[in-house]
Amino acid sequence: SQQGEEDPQALSIQEGENATMNCSYKTSINNLQWYRQNSGRGLVHLILIRSNEREKHSGRLRVTLDTSKKSSSLLITASRAADTASYFCATMDSSYKLIFGSGTRLLVRP
């Protein structure tokens, strides 16, 4: 079974709104990463948060990590139509395995 589970599975919002995606995982991690995948393409790294960090920002992205609840959230502010994609969280353990969640499909309507 996959380590991370994303919620919701699909999200549809209007351009300009904020999008929040959540990720839960099961075991201890070294870090948690978020990736984006446009349809039919490879994944692109967005942001990494270490297990001893609680919050991280990068441009319009904000990631939080709660290791006590084994959960993370990705917030995209002021969304754009170009943000339409699938978003995946991935957790890295001590053996350097990077395990992906099932993803959230985000649709940003113009």
Next chain:
Amino acid sequence: NAGVTQTPKFRVLKTGQSMTLLCAQDMNHEYMYWYRQDPGMGLRLIHYSVGEGTTAKGEVPDGYNVSRLKKQNFLLGLESAAPSQTSVYFCASSYVGGLTGELFFGEGSRLTVL
């Protein structure tokens, strides 16, 4: 810079045939990974390598073999293809296993097993 290159991009096999997917990276990365992605699902780790000459099993290693004879190349082999192996395969590499940075992905190899 080519980054991570996967060949072939598309392949159709018959059940029982064998094939090898090649992943090449030109970034001098130590770590390389092979994933498969099925429709509507996330990526599942097949095998990975933390350096030349080393490989390790991931979440779904059965039916696949890998080799890392050269640092820049990571090969994924299917000895006897099955319809359940129809999928899109992604290779990725990173400098230090993603501890301080990102994985760089190839564009994928779409495999159909009839």
